[in-house]
Every structure is written in C-alpha cells, then in structure tokens.
Amino acid sequence: MQTINSTALVQQYFRPKLPTIWCPGCAHGIVTKALVHAVRELDLDPKKTVLVSGIGCSSRATGYLDFGTVHTTHGRALAFATGIKLARPELTVIVISGDGDASAIGGNHLIHASRRNIDLTLVVYQNGTYGMTGGQYAPTTRTGQITTTSVGGHVERPFDLCTLAQAAGATYVARSTAYHFDMLSRLIVKGVRHKGFSFVEAISSCPTYAGRMNGMETGAEALTYMREHAVPYDGTGSVAQGKFPIGILHESQAPEWLEVYQQQVIGR
Amino acid sequence: MQTINSTALVQQYFRPKLPTIWCPGCAHGIVTKALVHAVRELDLDPKKTVLVSGIGCSSRATGYLDFGTVHTTHGRALAFATGIKLARPELTVIVISGDGDASAIGGNHLIHASRRNIDLTLVVYQNGTYGMTGGQYAPTTRTGQITTTSVGGHVERPFDLCTLAQAAGATYVARSTAYHFDMLSRLIVKGVRHKGFSFVEAISSCPTYAGRMNGMETGAEALTYMREHAVPYDGTGSVAQGKFPIGILHESQAPEWLEVYQQQVIGR
Amino acid sequence: MSTSAKDDGRDVRQEQVLDLPEIAINRKWCKGCGICIAVCPQDVYTADRDGKPVIAQPDLCIWCERCDMYCPDFAINLAGKKLW
Amino acid sequence: MSTSAKDDGRDVRQEQVLDLPEIAINRKWCKGCGICIAVCPQDVYTADRDGKPVIAQPDLCIWCERCDMYCPDFAINLAGKKLW
Amino acid sequence: MSLTAPPRRKLLQGNEACVEAALAVGCRFYAGYPITPSSEIAELMSRRLPQAGGIYIQMEDEISSIAAIIGGSLSGAKPLTATSGPGFSLMQENLGYAALAEIPLVIVNVQRVGPSTGMATLPAQGDVMQARWGTHGDHPVVVLSPSTVGEYYSLTVEAFNIAEELRVPVVILSDEVVAHMREIVDLPDPDEIKLSRRPQPAVPPEQYKPYATTSDNLVPPMAAFGDGYLFHVTGLYHGEDGFPTNDPKTASQSIRRLHEKLDRAADRLMLTDELLMDDADVVVIAYGSSARAAASAVQSAREQGVKAGLLKLKCLWPFPAAKVAEVAQRAHRILVPEMNLGQLVGEVERAAAGRAPVQLLTKVGGELFVPEEILKALLEV
C-alpha cells in the first residue's frame, strides 16, 4: 500500500463537492477514504467503474466520488447494481450501503445477492444505527444500546452481518473497521478482485447519535472503541464477549452468475 | 403420537371446505396433515390459536383450517403474525408459508423474525418452486433443475433455509419432509413449545411443475425422493452430495422479544 | 403392545379391538394421485380408471398407516382400535 | 528502507526526500472533530477555538500518517517523500 | 412567577400532537420504520407507548410495518404507523389488503417533496392522489389533512374513530410544516374524547360471518382473534363468510358494498371549514398547510374589497363533491392552491363541471405558499 496522501486521492477520484455533509468526526469519511485508497491500489478506471449506493448518510458517499455513480432508493442499491452489472458485464460495480440500508429495508437483496454470486462488491458502512433519520435503532444495534427509539436500552439482538451473508451464500466475507484502515482497504481490494459476490463490513461510527447517546461523543472515541473491540480473525470466529473478529472471515469458490449464464444459457 | 385418523383430524380441525385446490399428489396436503397432527398433540385451543399464511399454493392451507386464520399478502405472513402476536401475546401463532413466500419476496421478514425472536412458529412448505404461478425457479431451486423459467437447467445456487434462519438468529431450526411425517409433526410440536422464534422447513413437492419437469411425475415419486435424500442430522450437518440433513439442526436459548419488552421497557 | 394394556388412559376392552382397520375412502376428495397405492407395502389397493384406490386385498393390510398418513387429500381413514 | 533504493520504479534521488512531511490543513473542509489531535502520538497539534488543528510542534512529527489517514474530511495532507 | 398556564394548554409540535391524540384515543400498538419528516412520531411513540402499557416495534421496512399493524388490528388493537412518501409508496400493496379486508387502522403520511427521495426535509402536498389511488384495484380509503397543530390532534382522534366505526384504513396526510411546527393546543379532557370501537358481533361464534352486515351503515361486526370467534381473513375476494370466491356476483357485491359503505357515511366524512363563504364570489378551496396562506389571503382580499371566501377541506377523500358543486353554483370563480402540480384540482374541476371556472395555483420545490401569491390571484379579474 502506498501512503495515503489525501490530497492526491481527492484530486484523482473526488468531485469538487467537498466538504461532505457528514457530521464532524463521523467515520463514514474514513471508510470512504479506505475505499478510494483501495480503488487506487486496484487502479480501477473510473470510466469502467460504477459505484452504487442506497439512502442514508453513508450512501451519500457516491455523490462525492468521480465515477459512474448512482444514489438509488433506500435499501435497493444491490438490486440496481445487479441490473447495471448484468446489462454491462465489463463494468466493475461496487456498492456502498449503510447497515440500515443493507440489512433493514435492504436485507432481502443482501441475502439474494449473496446467494446469486454476481460479481459485485458490497461495502457496508456499519454504525449500528440509522444516522440519517436521527439515530433510531437498527438491526445492527447492540442489545442494551440507547437510541432515539430505545431510550431505555435496546431489547433486540443484532445481526452478525458477516455470518448472515455467509449463510446466504456469499463467497467472500470480510470485516474491518475505520480504525483498521489499511486492513479495510486491503480487504476491499481483495473483495473487488474476488470473482463473485463480495461482502465487506466496515465498522463505522455515528458520533452525533449512537456516539452521543452511549457515552462516545467524539469521533476519536469511536476509533478507540474499534481498536479495543476488534480482534483478528483466528479461523474460528470465537471471540471474547463484546469483541468482534476482523479479517477475511470466509472465502470460497462458486460459479459466478454471469459466467454460468453466458456459458450454459446463452451458449446453449 | 397417536394414530393419524384423518377423519377425526378433519372433523376436529378442518372447515367443511375439502377437497383442497391442490393438485393430485401434491405433498402440501401431507404437510398440512402433519401440522394439524401436531396441533392435536399440543392440544391447542383453536380459539387461542391463529394460523397465518402468505400467498402460494401452500399458503392456501389456512383457508381449510378451523382456527383464527389469515391469508395475507405474498411474502408478508411473518410481518402480519408479528402484529397479531404482539397485540395479543396469549395467542399461539403459527405461520404457514411457501419457500417462495418465505424466502423470495418474504426473505427479509424471515431473517428479521429470526433475529427478533418473537414467539412464533414458522412452517415452510418447501417444494423448490413457485407452484402457484406455474413452476418458475425459486431461491430454493437446485442448480441444474428444470423449471418454466430455466428450461435448460437453473444456474443459481439455492438457499439452505435452515442455515440462513440460524445465521439470522433463529433459536429453533428444524427440517423434515412430508415423507418423514411423524418426525415432521414432532418437530412442529417442539417448535411451538419452544419459546421464541421457531423455524421448521418441511420438504414438500410440486408434482405438477417441479415434478413433471424433472422426471418425477407423481406424488409418490416425490416421497421416494425425500426418503432417499434425507439423512438424520448427526450434529455436524455434513452430508453426502445431494443429501440433506433432517432433524433439529439448531436449538438455543435467547430472550423472547415480548418477555424482554414487557420486563425492561414497559416495566421500567 | 399387549391387548390388555391400557391405552390413552381408557380401558381398551370397552372399544372394539380389531386386527384389521376399517378402510374408508372418500372418493369425492380423492384425486386419484396414486400415492396410497404406491406406498402400501401390501398391495392392498389397486387403481380404478381414474387412478383412485380400490380396496382389493383388505386382508393383507398390516395397518401400517401409510395410506392414511400420506394421502394428501384426507381421503383415506383407517378406523378401529389397533390390536397391538 | 534505504534512501538509495528505488521506490515505485523511479529514482528516488530525483525527488525531494524529507524527514518531515509538509502538513497541509484545509481549514475549509475541516469540521473541527478533533480526531487528528487525538490520534497524533506526538502531540503535534493543538486545537483552536473551533476545535480545528493548529500545527504546534511540527518537529515532533514522526510521519506516522495517522492524522492523514483518520481525518474523515480529507482536510489533512502529508506531502513529501518519506526518508525511510 | 405567579403566572400559571391553563392545565391542558400545551405548546406541541405537530407530530407530537398526533402522538398525544393517538394515545388519548386508545392507540396501544405502533409498528413503523423511521423516515424524515415523520420520525418524531416513532421516537415519541417508543417512549410514550410503554408508559401506557402499549407496544412499539420498529420493523424492517414499511411493508412489514403496515403488515404488523394490520395484524395488530386483527388482534383487537387500534394501531398506528407513520411514514412519508417513499414509505407510503411501499405500503400501498398492504393498504389495499386493509381496504378489502376492512381492517381499521391509521397511517400518517407526513408529506415531503417527491417523487422518490425528492427533498426529504421540505414540505409538499404531492401525495394527495396517491392516497386515493396508490394501490391497484378499486378500493375505499379515507384521507384527512390537518393544517394546524390543533387539527393534527383532532383529526388524529377522528382518524381512529372513523377507522373503527367504518372498518376502513384512514390516512392522515400531514406535511413537513405542520409536522414540525409548534403551536398551542388545548387538549380535550380525556372524558370528552369520543372513543369509537369497531362494531362487535352480536351473534355467538357458530353463527358469526365476518363480512355479513345487517346494519344500515354496511359495516360488518368485527371480532378479534382470541375472542372465541373463528374466522378467515383474506386479500382474495370473499363472501360474507370470509372465504375466497371467484363468483362474479358475490365479488361485485362485496366490492360495491365497500364503496357504498363510505357513500353512506358521506355526512360523517364531510369535514370542512368555511371562512367568509356566505357571500363569497371568489372561493379558494384549499387544504393542509396551503389553507393557512389561503386564509390569510382571503382576509386581505376582503380588506381590499374582493368578496373572497375559503372552503377548507379537512377530509380530502371521499371528496366532498356535492359541497364543491354547490360552491361552484354560487361562486364566480374558484381558486385551488396546491403544493403540487395540480392534484385535487382535478376533483374540483370535475365537481364544478363547468359551473364556475377553476384556477389552479401551483407551488413546488419545497416552499410554502406565501399569502401574497394567493392574494394576487384573488385580486385578478
């Protein structure tokens, strides 16, 4: 990996739309930087690369990036991306989604994209809440967490999105955090290179809501949280209470949808 | 388990609506019988029991059964059931769904119901196709299978619904087949007794479409297929190519949604 | 199981104990799918022109309940109290 | 890494090799979140009234890149060719 | 500090008034999915409902939200969900289910600028036609639209009562302005709030037919699950017994009854306010936030000698066609200001049937009408 050099990254891959609408300290900016860093590493041609997002703070990322970009409807980014990819297979298609976008309203598209194994890469900006609408609980909100709709502590269990994607059939499943920037970037690189559907969970933050309501006002505290709770994946996935594994959690080979379709259906 | 005694079952639990609309030999009737057999074993009071279904051949079952019954919209049975249960917790709520209903259009509700752990029991009549609309491929259709929309053989991989439900958080996950009638009935009994969300996959058939197009014209052949391909779950889930495990595949304890909500949120 | 044992808590002697079930076929509900005929290990049934079962050899029945269990249309009932 | 080695295939001697980066802060994009200040292991920055970084002790910088990496707003850039 | 405020006088945000009204009228079940500018309803409900022993649940999307409240209604609850345009679009399929299966429930749609994500934080009145026609097939629906915080309160009470009395889904179409502003509301005494309850079966369970109706209002009594009545509910056409039918006659009768049910409730559903209408030559027909600018404009016009009047519609659907026809008979001119490109104006034109010219004023782009815009049109000759 080369040095960050934010200015060069911005010049090469961003539209003149900065600053972002994100709140001070929101890690969505860091995750986006890691993503673009990966794009540079991959040396993707922006003209042959399409970034697709849903609706949410995280999903606003596409507006800043100088590629073919689509800001779709809430939860539907993967479904749009499916059409974009199938109608023009030579495109590299990367999907940016929030945890709410990808796993609340968009949960069905997530599991079906995982199952179908079309060559897409999904990066979920996971901050455990619906930032855009004001910090309500999400399917990723931890039990006991305080949100604007669970002021006494959340009663549900969260999804483990990686486990879910894998069970649904995803052939590449990885997790990192904004804090583990280099690793995150590397995992995205590998995800894009992987032939088939790649799922990357990027632990992000929401200082304004999730942070403030749970004693982590600042973006820096959120980074510290990530550092302290993430543990490298050891091949078993078993981690101490409250911790979570990061790394490539699953990798397997399965026929890519378009390849099979072209050979077996069109080629028939 | 007592003897079947179909006539008694019908008299006690069915509406005077037979015969069903199901095609000759369709195993949906057998699965329904196993379900009602379980209801008898559980001695459920029809007045305190609500059966909820979506749309599909399988989902027509509710119309025949003399309970509180709701035939909802396609894919949404679990979401309707969630409201029915939450607004009146003393009801026993059982959801009947097809594989298309539960895992195609309804996949999101499936994973969220699994995660939330509200005390519902879902029985999926799994015949690997959309019977009602004429036998198109479903998320459960096996690779290579012929359907009315994959005449040259299906190119996608199917969901393993049990794996998916478990990964999403279901605390009781079981599979049986129409052929393994007694076991199926027993697994439903246990599912209903289990506190929390219970997922039961009942392998059924569609002789008219899936069967006919894949060399299994008759209902009897489908039963033979089930006998030959199902293997008792050995605790690992590893089975020979083409076979599938049956039995209780996963069982765990987690707080039931309503109980926690009543204690921690209302009780606060 | 022995005939003298109690079953379901009721005295089994008060009911008619049989070694053969009374097989009832509801021809209105029967759709002629042939499952009963196929699953019967004893060839008790043959098929009529519509594929519906005809009880051809009732005496061979071993009361295994398969026909009752697998008929998808609730069209077969085995009545009686099993002897064993 | 040695200074004489080639890097990126280009002759490193043609570029200006530094042992300190040039830290550029884009105050228009900076939102004053304080991350750079918090993550800097060397206390290079202090905060101004808006919480935005002021380069207080440039000489202490060890070019660890954390500030550049973690600034969510692309507001910090470390320019120059690393010496090592 | 000897001052004391009247005990039931409150400064409430619009969405807050809606929540308080829902609680006051007996709502104890809420299922929803957050969306701007409705999210305050969810947030307040999540806090207020458990205090009243009720349940708040956030579903995975709007489809399951309306599904869950239909379920809640079947279990006897008076349920609520709230959303905005994108979520309302997703609710359409199940809204049709509720209409056909005659499920009492209330949906709040806090309108923002559409279509699609549009402008999420700015007001509009763009969902008026959708509220009537958004789902496939003929279906009855009641749509109320408040223009003040006080009305948001009272129409929420009305919405639940209408839903229960008529077994019909009721939509409250508010908008970002009335949802987010705060106004003074004098809360009614709890004892004075009408609490309608869906008609209950008068027959024993064996005789109960969930869609048989003997009363003049054509509303069939509705048992709840768990009450001892066994019945079937379906989104297929069904007879009085609730079971599916493909019989054209039964089907035709049942869908016609659903519409006739609302026709017979026409008086109940005629919710209008009149301002200076007695001798008005130029009549503004308006609703929701636009009606506020209209009221101001009408008063200014009067000051300038123009006989202007305002007919404010608080129930948009069923549309008060007879009333509008009558207005068209008397008025020289009708003005319809809408924060859309012309929606309800179609119904006004249809009802006016050429009796008076109808002029549309449109305002889009996320801005409210200012009174001057309407005044200008009133003063034109």
Add this chain to the structure above:
Amino acid sequence: MSLTAPPRRKLLQGNEACVEAALAVGCRFYAGYPITPSSEIAELMSRRLPQAGGIYIQMEDEISSIAAIIGGSLSGAKPLTATSGPGFSLMQENLGYAALAEIPLVIVNVQRVGPSTGMATLPAQGDVMQARWGTHGDHPVVVLSPSTVGEYYSLTVEAFNIAEELRVPVVILSDEVVAHMREIVDLPDPDEIKLSRRPQPAVPPEQYKPYATTSDNLVPPMAAFGDGYLFHVTGLYHGEDGFPTNDPKTASQSIRRLHEKLDRAADRLMLTDELLMDDADVVVIAYGSSARAAASAVQSAREQGVKAGLLKLKCLWPFPAAKVAEVAQRAHRILVPEMNLGQLVGEVERAAAGRAPVQLLTKVGGELFVPEEILKALLEV
C-alpha cells in the same frame, strides 16, 4: 397440404405478442418476478432472450425487479419487466425514481381484479388511476393500453420507443383477457420496425451534464455507464449536473421540465382510434378490453339507427383532454364503460366540463362487458 401461411402471420397469445415485440424493438434485458396473469411474459423471455444474447433474471420480488431494470437502463439496455397489480403496487417507489431520474424502461402490468390479491385469474381495469398516481409526489408517466393482441404487439414497440425518445418510464396496462387470448398478428418486417434510441450526448465527457437539455423536446441526452461519461444519478431533486439540490428554484424548474416534456410530446402521445365518430351523437370512450365490447355495441346501435361512435384510447396517460373536450363539444352524450368502479371517467368528466353529460358504466367482479350492456346504454334516451 398445399396451403402455406403468410410468412409473418402468426397466431399469438397476447403476452407472447408482447415478448416478440420487445425482442423486435431491441429489449435484451428482463428482470421480473412471476405473477398471474403476466407469468407467460417471464417464461417466454427466459427462453427467447438468451437466444438473442440477452439476459433474463428472476429477482427476489418486484421491488428489486424494477430496480434491476433501472440499473440495466443505466448501463444502456432497453429493459422490460412484467407484473400484475400486487407487484405493480410494490414497484411504485422505484417507478417514481425512474420518473425523476428520467430512466427509459417499460413495465407491463397485466391487470387482474384488485385490490390486494383480489381475483388473480380474472380481468379488470382497476389500475388505471394507480398507473398515473401510484407513487408519491408529482411525476410524469406514460401509460398505454392495448385491446387486441395486435395492439399488444404494436403498443409494446411504441412503449419502448416512447421510453427511449422521452426518457420516461412507460407502463403497458393490459389485462387478463388480452394477455391470454390468441389472435392473428401480422408481424412487421424487422426492417420496418422503428427503433428509437435515447438521445446521446453530443459533448465530450468533461462537458456532459446529464440533465442539461438544449433541444425543444426537453429531453436531456443520456450516456450509459461504461461509455466514458462520468455522472451521478439520484432520486433526490437535482440540477442539470445531476447533483442533489435543495434550492427551491432549481427544484421547481426541474420537476416542471419533466412534466413539460410530456406536454410537448402531446401529439406523439395522442394514440386514439375512432370508429364512426364523424357524425356521432352518442360517443363511447373506452380502452382496453372494454373497447372491444364497445365497438360491437356501437355497430349494433348504428344498425338500430342510433348515431353512435367510439373513441378508443390507446394512450391513457397523458390523458387526451383536448380531444375529449372536442368530442364533448359535438356529442350529445358520452358513455364511459370501465371494468372498474369509475376511474378514467373522472378525467373524461373533467375534460367534458359540463359540455356533454358523461355516463359511467361499471363492470366489476372479474367479468368482461358484453356488447349488449353497452348497447342498452347507447339506446337509452
């Protein structure tokens, strides 16, 4: 067996004609979710598309189906999906996206009886208003409705061409009758089929603004992803550069342009057939399957001395208001038969504006009009 059939004459089922037309006009991408009575379109597409090198994919539901075809269109495909009422309801949110982002695509809605699951195998015309107003917010949409298998073919070709020419989503509202019956169609010579293609950017990538338009028809040129143009597509209000804006003026201009775009195409979109209209006193205005019974009735009425005529609408939206107004001017009476409880009749009344009385004939419950029913109304005085 010396007989030979004309080479391009075929007996086609309605849904089959739709598929053949789509292929002929260049559709190479289909994403859908099966539903009666549209499933034949999916089934045939799954076989025919790969033969033409195209792609068929079954999505997990209708929401993702329309999302996928929007995506396909962005990659340059001319995409199709087909559904029926329940699925069409689910598509509404993304249909609004397509309207706002100006995505060419075609949706077939084979109407069955609604609301909700309704009667899945029986025909209706109950989704006419939904097709216009089903999604939230003001939005433009084009809706075509065939009454014969031959029209199903030709209107499918038109649908793709209109979608491409105007960058607008086009809905084909057919119904169970026309979808499932077989009629003789003389397929056009492939060379004679008009193949419209969305306007392409004339400027180099650096200068391209995806929503800037200089042409009179107000349709902005549309690049496809992968063509070398970098641009942003969003369901938020956006300026000419495609980026989100909250500026009321820009927002207002852009939504008005979308509507103005269709206004300017009014001639293109005026698709009507006239039968015996020249001297007609009593005019039937009908569309889809109902128009067939109407044609029969009009001819019978003529035989009985009544000057009846038929105005058949093949494009329902934009509604040909000017044409209907003109008819109302001349006719003594207008009859509108609909297989619903009265939908398009509202527009007819509005356009007629009292110039001629408008009478609605309704038929619900899953049955077609029989000619006698319309004839009876024609003969009434």
Add this chain to the structure above:
Amino acid sequence: MRREVRLAGTGGQGLILAGIVLAEAAGLYDGKQVVQSQVYGPESRGGASRADVIVSDRAIDYPKATTPEALVVMSAEAYAKFGKQVKPDGVLLYDSELVQVAAGPAQTFGLPLTRVARDEVGRAITANMIALGALVELTGIVSKEALEAAAARRAPKGTVDINLSAIRKGYALAGAAREVVV
C-alpha cells in the same frame, strides 16, 4: 359471420392445443379473423380444461364465446358445466365412452374418440385431433385443407402422419354419425 366453438374436458387431453390448431387453421390458412381463449386459474391445474375459438370474416370485437354453435366435451364434468350453453340448433360432440349426454335442443354426436385414438390410431393422445376432424366435418368452421395444414404445423416432429390420420378418422366418424342422425 361470427362463429364460436368450444372444446372442453380435463387437463392432459390436449384440448388447448386443439383449439390453437383450429384457430391457426382459420387464421393462417383460411384467412379468417380468429380469437382463441382458454380458462386460467387454480382450476386449470389437472382439473377442467377449456378452449374457445371464435372465427369470423370481420374483426372480432367481443373476444369471449357466449353461445358456441358447437361444443366438444370430453369429460362428464365438462358436459355438466357447459352442456347447456351450446346453441339450440348447435352441435354437441362428445366422447361416448367418457360422457353420458341427456337429450337437449342441440344435435348430439357421441363418438368413441378416445377408444378410436387408442385402438385404431394407436395413441390415446390423438383423441383431440379426431375430435377436431369430426368437428370440422360437422360444422365446416374451417376448411379441411386448412385444418390439416395447421395440424401438420403444430405436430411434434415425426407425428405429422399420425395426427393427420387421426383427423381423417374424425371426418369419417362424424360423417357416419351424421348420416345416422339425419
């Protein structure tokens, strides 16, 4: 002139195909206008099956058969359902071994369609073509040339001859039966 016929029986008897062949005979070879339709729905599965064909010289406005001039019934159920809808002076053609027909205003022709198909043509599935042949013999709704051309067009590879011979059996059976009736 508008002429309507209906073919009704159970699924698997090939009546929809027969309807299509008839429609193609009229539309592709006789140059007529034609509408063919059938019933869809849950009932169509395995159960009842029905195909209607309307043939006319001019455009066919109303696309549904109301009172067919000829009805072919190949199951008792189909007869029960449609037997009374045939025109008073119309033709009621039925499989004499599957259906029992009561006296009525229509002319009735009971032919052993399925038996002849099985025993004489050699394949039971050709009963539908025998029925078509008989229907055309009795009604002349399409020309025989057209019928045969249409049947040949739709016949699966290698089955043209057997289908044509079935059709011709139909002509003969119906011809003989007509003489009895007349």
Add this chain to the structure above:
Amino acid sequence: MRREVRLAGTGGQGLILAGIVLAEAAGLYDGKQVVQSQVYGPESRGGASRADVIVSDRAIDYPKATTPEALVVMSAEAYAKFGKQVKPDGVLLYDSELVQVAAGPAQTFGLPLTRVARDEVGRAITANMIALGALVELTGIVSKEALEAAAARRAPKGTVDINLSAIRKGYALAGAAREVVV
C-alpha cells in the same frame, strides 16, 4: 398584531429551546397565539440552527417568519445567512464576541452573551437565556413574567435559578445597551 422573531446560531447553543421557551411564554402565559418553527435537514446536524417564533393576538395563518422584527444571531454563519432579513427598523441582537456586524437599517445590539454566561452566570450554555432576556427587554414581545414562568417550566431540575438569573442579566445588558443606542 403579528410579530416575528428569529434566533439563529449553531447547534448546541440551545436556540431551539430558547424558541420554545419564548413560544410558551406567549402561548401559555400571555394567552397569545403562537407558532414556533425551526429548520430540519442534513444541515441541522452540528451545523446551523434556527428557531422562529411568531406571536399574534389572532389566529396565525401563515406559519413561517418572513421578515422578523428581531433577530438574534450567535454565529457568523447565521449572521451571513439571515442578517439582511431583519425588518429595516427591527432589532439585530448579536453575540459581540462571536459575530461581527456591518451597519444596516436595523438597530444593532452587540452583547457579550456567551462571555457573560460563562463568566458571570457561571455556565456558558445559559447564553441562550441571556439572549432571551435581552430580546424581551428590547421588544416586549412577551411579558417578563411570562418569560420567566416559561423558562422555569422548561429548566431542567435544579437549574431554575441559574436560568432566571441569566434572563435577568439579559434584561440588564439590553437595558444598558439601549441607552447607549438611543
């Protein structure tokens, strides 16, 4: 009479709460009609914050402030955005340590709101209450009794006194400043 005021600054300064207190003063204690509103949206997060209050004796039809007679600005950004919208003869009240104000048609009052809050009242967050006190002193839009009652009602437990003293500081500061201006 219809009167409009606007409070603008950045999130965290408590201006929305100040708007609510003012509105409750008018509506609950002075018996007036009142509409309070604020801006929502992406911008509202951490960024700009604004509260409008309209007070009137009769029903308030149009619910948005158009040309406020008094504007309180507590950030430079807010001044840039709204500074020109205040009525020509209106009151422009600003935090003299945060905002620089150019000459304009309105009467301007620069008060060291935040500094006084921090240094004299003892809590920086009470700057909003000082602003309210000053605003009321200068405009009389509500009665002082009403303002104090409303502030006491909304003040978090144990902070009534400090809030009231802030308000009174506001009266005093504004009173002094007015004398300078006049």
